[in-house]
Amino acid sequence: MAESGSKKGEDDEVPGRVKENLCQPCLDKDKQTVADKFCSTCNEFQCNDCSNVHNMLAILKNHKLVSVKEAAASVSFKMKALELCDEHQQLFEFFCEDEKKLCCSSCAIVNHRKCHSVVEIKKIAGKITPPFSSLGEKLKKAKEAAEGVARHIRSSKDQLAEDVKEIHVKIRQMRDEVMRMFDDLEDSVNKRAETLQRETLENLTKKQAQNEKHLADVTSCLETIESIFKNGTPVQKYIAERKMESNVNTLCGNIEEECQKLEKVNISFHFDETLKLPPLPITEYVPGQLLLKSNRQEDVNSVNMTMKLTPVSAIGLKKTEDDIGEPLYSGIDFLPDGRLVAVDNKNKKCLVYNEKLEKVGSYQLSYKPLSVVVVSEEEVAITNGIVYNIEFLHVSKCNEITSRRTFKVKTKYDSISLKDDRHFVLRSYDDPRPVRIVSMTGEEHDFSINFPNKSYSIDSSDCTYIKSRDKVVITDRDENTVNIYDIKTDTRVVVKDDQIQEPGGAAVGPSDTILLCCLKTDSIVQISQRGQILSSYKIDMEMPYKVCVSRDKSFLVVINKLSGNKKMLKFKLSC
Incomplete structure (x- = not known):
């Protein structure tokens, strides 16, 4: 008999024991x-x-x-x-x-x-x-990624051993090079010192000979003057004084000049600023650094996250009979079943499109909507910054739209994303707090990170939230940048690149990458959640404005805001 459990429901597994099923x-x-x-x-x-x-x-x-x-x-x-x-x-x-x-x-x-x-x-x-089958496909991709991780780890181990060997070789090479350098230095400095010594000695010898001549001339003149003033007549003294005055002045001037030029000559050696000797012993100062460089997995396998866009369908967004003006879709999002919800800011509408981008539902709002997010299978939430409201609408399977409830907020909000089952992440405008948390019952909270003290206008920025990474993404249209905030570590990555020009709407794509509309370059740019530019796709649309991705990350829809030529494009997403 096996001993995998004494009673029903007990678990006494022992490491190394094969578990058998009991009757x-x-x-x-x-x-x-x-x-x-x-x-x-x-x-x-x-x-x-x-x-x-x-x-x-x-x-x-x-x-x-x-x-x-x-x-x-x-x-x-x-x-x-x-x-x-x-x-x-x-x-x-x-x-x-x-x-x-x-x-x-x-x-x-x-x-x-x-x-x-x-x-x-x-x-x-x-x-x-x-x-x-899609779960199987996801698992197959996950398996391939895991196998890639295993290969990368094996390669890293081998590379680590090679790197350590290379360090020993490099240190020995450095030591030999330093010794050769000091040998060359010693030879060069000695030769230069000997040259300086010889040149200086020659100069000092010349000065010495000149000084000895001056000393002899002064001694001779002094002996002549003393002899005349001691034994000469007054006439002789007068003539000698007048005659020798000029010669004495010249001799004194020469000697005084030599005194002023006197200098002490020393030769010493000092290291250049680029070469400083460490304090001894060497154990207290290491002339170098041992660095362990770690590449993130996304840097190694980022090619695996690069997306591909395949056009599926496209429609023009034109004014209808019941519209007051040309549509301006300010927000879009996918329902779980593949339908699309959009809000028309210009005509105060909420609309539903099927998978073929055919309009199948419409609801008249009493306000100008700013953004929309799908909350559940049949519920969406819409922001309205003018009257500080968030409204919940029910979107039935048969495309009927009804209002469920509305709650008031105290801040002007534009774009809206889901944080979890109970909270939203919303971008504020005309407010120094660029992003805030709002519960589904209306309570407003701040993130526990330090955002730059900057207030965005209503159309100068957009926001999305990476749920699995707890990161907030804020685009800055004026600065042509994307800011990725890590809530857990209170850090920020600022992405600035020539491919990012007038960034608009953003959405979370496959592998938690960021898909970004760029109005000026008419493209969709893919960025890793650590800020690496992975890919950029030129699309058949001018001034792409908002983008959304389906729940299974297999489809992408983008809209633009070019007056007179507004479109909605749908793409198949693949990696």
Whole structure:
């Protein structure tokens, strides 16, 4: 018998031990028996004795029995751990569209009774969820990425060993080069010192000879004057004084000049400023740095995140009979089922488009909308900075739009993104706080980071939020920059590049990259969440203004604001 558990539900796994499945009926009798069969109908493991009951009772003969080995690979077995609620151990029967959570019957009653939309899974399965194969595709891509990580780690280990060897070689080379340098320095300095010594000695010798001549002349004149003044007549003294006065003045002047030119000559050696000797011993000062340089994974595999855009459909946005002017779409977003919601600022409308970009729904607003974000399967939120409101609209599966509720805010808000199931991230304008958090009940909060003290106008910036990274992206149209704020570390990356000219709307694309409209270059620029320019695509549209990406990151829609030639383009996204 195996000892994978003494009772039902216990977990006493021991490292290195192979876990075996025990017979469930035997466990219910406090008996441990290794299971031989698995019944997918009973959804339990059984030993041979217990499974033989299926052959004895007619009601059990339709049950499907397989070996334990076959069960391990079966869908029923693999679903056993997936289809039960962790909290209540009951089958999942419902899905809460408000909170995006699977629910058992107990969850639906206890935790989601206040939610607006809790639906039966069997009614929506296969209708609004993406094809199951897409999960497989995502996993395949994830597997390829993981294999790439493994290859990169192996390569990094090999490179690390080579780098350490190279350090030893480099130090030895540096030592030899320094020694050669000092040998050359010693030879050069010695030769120069000897030359200076010789030249200086020659100069001093000349001065010495000249001084000795002056000294002899002075001595001779002094002896003549002393002899005449001692033994000469007054006439002789007078003539000698007049005669020798000029010669004495010249001699004294020459000697005084030599005294003024006297200098002490020394020769010494000093290191140039570019070469400083460290204080000894060398253990207290290392003339260099040992650097460990780490490249981020996105720098190594950024090519894998580079997107490709394939045109799918396009429409012109023209004035209709019930419009007061040419449309100006100031916000767009994808519903989970692939439909598109847009708000027309000029004509005060909320509109719905199907996957072919055919308009299938319209709702007249009482205000000029600024931006829109999809909140759940059938709910959107719209900003209105003029009267400081955020309105929630219900968009049914049959494209009927109705107002649900409205709450007031105290700040002027433009673009809006989802932060989580309960909060929005909104860009403010004419306010020194560029981005704020607003709950779905109207409470307003500030981010715990230091934004630059700058107030943006209503059309000079846009904002989006990278949920998985907790980063806020703010575009600056006047400065031609993109600012990426990391909320966790309170740091900022400023992206400035020739490809970013008059940045407009931004959205989060595949692999948490940032997709940016550039009005001046008529392009969509892809930026990594660390600020690296990954790609840039010229599109058939002048002045692209707003962009949105589908929930599964497979489609992109962009609109422009060029008067007289407004468009909506849809692209297939791939990496």
